[in-house]
Amino acid sequence: MAVHDGSFRAAVFGAGSWGTAFALVLADAGADVVLWARRQELCDAINQEHVNADYLPGIVLPDQVRATHDAEEAAAGADLVVLAVPSQCLRANLAGWSAFLPPAAILVSLMKGIELGTAKRMSEVIGEVTGSGPERISVVSGPNLAREIAGRQPAASVVAAHTEELAQRVQAMCHTPHFRPYTNTDVLGTEMGGAVKNVIALAVGIAVGLGFGDNARASVITRGLAETARLGQALGADPYTFSGLAGLGDLVATCSSPLSRNRTFGERLGEGMSVGEAAAISRQVAEGVKSCESILDLAGRAGVDMPIVEHVARMVRGDFTPQDMLRSLLSRSAKPERHGH
Ligand SMILES: NC(=O)C1=CN([C@@H]2O[C@H](COP(=O)(O)OP(=O)(O)OC[C@H]3O[C@@H](n4cnc5c(N)ncnc54)[C@H](O)[C@@H]3O)[C@@H](O)[C@H]2O)C=CC1
Numbered sequence: 195m196a197v198h199d200g201s202f203r204a205a206v207f208g209a210g211s212w213g214t215a216f217a218l219v220l221a222d223a224g225a226d227v228v229l230w231a232r233r234q235e236l237c238d239a240i241n242q243e244h245v246n247a248d249y250l251p252g253i254v255l256p257d258q259v260r261a262t263h264d265a266e267e268a269a270a271g272a273d274l275v276v277l278a279v280p281s282q283c284l285r286a287n288l289a290g291w292s293a294f295l296p297p298a299a300i301l302v303s304l305m306k307g308i309e310l311g312t313a314k315r316m317s318e319v320i321g322e323v324t325g326s327g328p329e330r331i332s333v334v335s336g337p338n339l340a341r342e343i344a345g346r347q348p349a350a351s352v353v354a355a356h357t358e359e360l361a362q363r364v365q366a367m368c369h370t371p372h373f374r375p376y377t378n379t380d381v382l383g384t385e386m387g388g389a390v391k392n393v394i395a396l397a398v399g400i401a402v403g404l405g406f407g408d409n410a411r412a413s414v415i416t417r418g419l420a421e422t423a424r425l426g427q428a429l430g431a432d433p434y435t436f437s438g439l440a441g442l443g444d445l446v447a448t449c450s451s452p453l454s455r456n457r458t459f460g461e462r463l464g465e466g467m468s469v470g471e472a473a474a475i476s477r478q479v480a481e482g483v484k485s486c487e488s489i490l491d492l493a494g495r496a497g498v499d500m501p502i503v504e505h506v507a508r509m510v511r512g513d514f515t516p517q518d519m520l521r522s523l524l525s526r527s528a529k530p531e532r533h534g535h
């Protein structure tokens with residue numbers, strides 16, 4: 195099944211839905227994978243049943259994937275170290291793992307969030323905590339709903355790295371007959387596309403929860419993409435990235451799919467649940483709920499207007515009901531489509 199020529203060792207930190215699905219992709223691409231999980235019971239279940247029933251029930255993992263709760267054991271001998279925990283807990287966790295990471299290993303972020311307080315992207319947090327330069331760090335992002343990837347449904351993705359050469363190395367390590375990664379050297383744009391789309395998916399979910407249809411959904415997606423690109427460009431991203439897989443591609447998949455945790459979370463808010471109530475019934479992370487604030491922080495620092503992100507943040511804070519949010523967004527002054535914030 196492998197497209198990569200030769201075997202390699204991968205460590206995947208985080209055995210949630212995406213960490214586990216990506217471990218399966220890497221195994222299909224020829225890797226021996228060790229999956230680090232927070233809970234020993236989950237490791238035991240994965241090793242005995244070859245299923246991560248908590249996150250991907252019904253998906254049988256390849257024999258080349260085994261789990262451990264021991265970070266040192268997970269990292270030992272890894273050529274590729276993949277990070278897949280919720281963004282807001284990366285820094286603290288990575289500080290504990292950093293000493294075990296082989297110095298030559300390539301570090302890959304699967305995460306789609308911006309750190310609260312610092313407004314840093316995940317590749318920046320990885321660089322700071324591990325002391326690694328950009329020549330070792332890459333990012334995988336795109337329309338990659340974990341459940342579909344784990345079911346070996348076809349999907350494309352983007353591997354972004356500082357150099358084309360590094361992106362190509364990681365591309366070869368995760369290329370399978372079902373998973374088709376493209377390369378990109380715009381790490382910043384790739385990460386911004388992934389993080390902001392989660393907030394736009396919350397907004398789409400709110401519109402769906404309010405009972406609106408496809409016109410509203412498409413309008414929020416399109417205006418959401420406009421504000422994502424505006425922020426990205428102000429920060430130095432390549433504008434093309436936002437019409438690619440890590441921009442438009444991921445935005446459309448996430449905002450259209452009932453599998454999306456962010457869209458589902460937004461739908462519950464739109465139906466009238468509080469943030470606390472919506473969080474209590476979801477055991478998986480909806481990154482946009484926290485990243486709306488850090489993205490707004492970043493936009494403020496860059497002097498960029500992001501009305502959809504701002505309205506989502508106000509709703510998450512409890513300042514707005516869904517009806518207030520709708521009224522406030524629709525009562526903004528009329529604008530030209532281009533260059534009008
Ligand atoms: N699920 C998906 O379809 C996709 C997810 N992503 C991104 O991947 C990242 C990880 O997401 P998922 O695996 O989906 O999340 P998840 O909620 O399914 O799993 C998160 C994992 O992190 C662990 N975890 C939670 N809090 C922790 C803490 N404080 N310390 C250590 N571990 C902790 C959980 O036990 C779990 O194993 C997120 O940034 C998400 O946006 C990206 C593409 C697709």
Ligand SMILES: O=C(CO)COP(=O)(O)O
Pocket residue numbers: 306336337338339340392395444447448453454455456457479480481
């Ligand atoms: O990033 C994703 C798909 O590419 C998954 O989205 P959710 O985190 O909203 O489920």
